[in-house]
Amino acid sequence: MVPQSPIPVRWRTPLLALAVIVMAAVAPGTVRAQSEAEDGARSGRAMADNVPVKPEAQDSQIQARLQRILEASGWFTDPKVEVREGIVFLDGFSGTLEQSEWAGALAARTEDVVAVVNRIEIEPDIDWDLSPALQEIQKISTAAQRAVPVILIGAVILLITWQIARLAARFMGWVLGNRITSPLMLTVVSRAFAVPVFVLGLYLVLQISGLTNLALTVLGGTGVAGIIIGFAFRDIAENFLASLLLSVRNPFRAGDLVRVGEAEGIVTNLNTRSTVLLTQEGNHVQIPNALVFKSVITNFSSNPSRRGDFSVGISYDDRTSEAQEIVEKVLTSHPAVRHDPAPIVVVDELAASTVNLKVFFWFDSDTHSPIKLRSALMRQTKQALLDGGISMPDEAREVIFPQGLPIYRGEPGGKPVAPRRARPPRRVAESDATSAEGGLASEEDDVLREAGATRTPDERENLLKGS
Structure with missing residues (x-):
């Protein structure tokens, strides 16, 4: 015989619906509470459901118990447990996250523990597997x-x-x-x-x-x-382009005596960067090609016929035309001076104590040295003027009395004594060249010979080779 329910049949369906509604309302709270509990366990923090006012276990006992358990597990490095007012503080290092969470859960389940602060750090796992590198x-x-x-x-x-x-x-x-x-x-x-x-x-x-x-x-x-x-490389490119233009325009050749700005010497090398000059002192001077191209270039070797000059001063009491003839005769008689164009002697300046004559002459610079020839001509001119009775006073220290200076003896107003006449100058024949001057030959060969043993500062290809 089946027992009958005390609830009438007509009330069963409404009561069943009411039960379903109640369960639906209660279920989310239950699930949420369970989820929060799980999150707390995973984070290593837990709180007791009921906090006792007078705990039975002391903080020192809890600390000692948890310290022994963590050391006995062997999973932690330098584990440290500290308990204050039932709150457990965990410090140290563990190999995995699961071990750290296990320690937090262990402390939370310990008697009279109010809360757990899990500060155990995870040690990085160093992988010494070299297989990826080998791959x-x-x-x-x-x-x-x-x-x-x-x-x-x-x-x-x-x-x-x-x-x-x-x-x-x-x-x-x-x-x-x-x-x-x-x-x-x-x-x-x-x-x-x-x-x-x-x-x-x-x-x-x-x-x-x-x-x-x-x-x-x-x-x-x-x-x-x-x-x-x-x-x-703007400067390098500028010098390179300048070397191209110099090689096209060809203002000088190897061996020419030139003056570029303030530098003067014999051209020995032209490369893509600089022009090398050999000075009269035997020094190498490197000038950037860009500067050479922009500077004023004086080529003394382009025309072997070259003009030289020097100055000489004579007294105001001497005949200027006579002095000019004497100097001209010296120039025309010298074998190194060209007769075409003919040498000239002009009055250049009326100075304080002298009349300055300017002497111009032409010569072959390929054969004769300018400084040697100028020295020889000045030496011969000086002697010829003295032989001709032409005086050359010093502007700073010498005063000339053409009529002489009378000398009085005895009382003032006495008879003056005529000055003694000076002896005529001794005539000396000056040679065209002397050994002291080293002859009249050009010294370019000597400079090149002396500098031939030296190494050119720039060993690159000479662009003037064969020009």
Whole structure:
């Protein structure tokens, strides 16, 4: 016999619906409370449900108990437990997060523990596994082995292209050798035909290697790279362009005696950066080509016929025309002075104590030294003027009395005594050249011979060679 329920049948369905509604309302709170409990356990922090006012276990007992448990587990490094008013503070290091959470849960389950502060840190796990590195090395090795054929083909193409470029440069140099006289211009033009050949070979190598974009960048970025390099090396580019213009204009040749600004010497070298002069003292002077191109260049060797000059002062009491004739005779009689153009002697200045004569003469600078010839002519002129009775007073220390100075003896007003006449100067024949002057030959050969043993400061190719 089946027992009957005390609830009437008509009330069963409403009561069942009411139970479902109540369970639906209570269930979220239960689930939320369970979730919060789980989160608290995972974070290593837990609180007691009921905090006793008078705990049975002391803080020191809890601390000692937890300290022994953590040390006995062997999972922690330098574990430290501190308990204050039922709150457990955990410090130390653990190998994994699970071990740290286990320590927090252990402390939370301990008797009379109010809360747990888990400060156990996780030690980083150093992995000494070298297999990833070995795998990467193996990948690189495999890629390198696959690239060996491409590298060999590219090297062969570059070598062939380099040889073709050199042959092209030599061919253009042979073709243009009779039309371009400047060695530098010939080199630049011939290499200008060789550069495109080498760039084409480089493009083929990049194309074979599968670097199509890089190949296009190389071809398209050549102009941009040239501009950038030009700005970075502006001074070098300026000197190089100046060397091109100097080699085209050719204002001097190797061995010419020139003056560039304040520097004077014999041209020994012209390269892409500087011009080297050898001074009369045997020193090498390097002048940047840009400065040479902008400076005033005086070439003493361009015309071997050169004019020299010097000055001489005579007394106001002497006949100027007579002194001019004496000096002219000295010049015309000297073998180093050219008769065409003829030497001239002019009055240059009426000074305080002298009449200054300016002497001009022409000579061959390839044969005779300017300073030696000037010394010889001044020496002969001085002696010829003295022999001719022409005085040359000193402007600062000498006073000339042409009529003499009367001397009185005895009382003032006595008869003056006529001054004693000076002896005429002794005539001496001056030679055209003396050993002290070293002759009249040009000293350029001596300078070059003495400096021949020295090393040129710039060992690069001389662009004046063969000019």
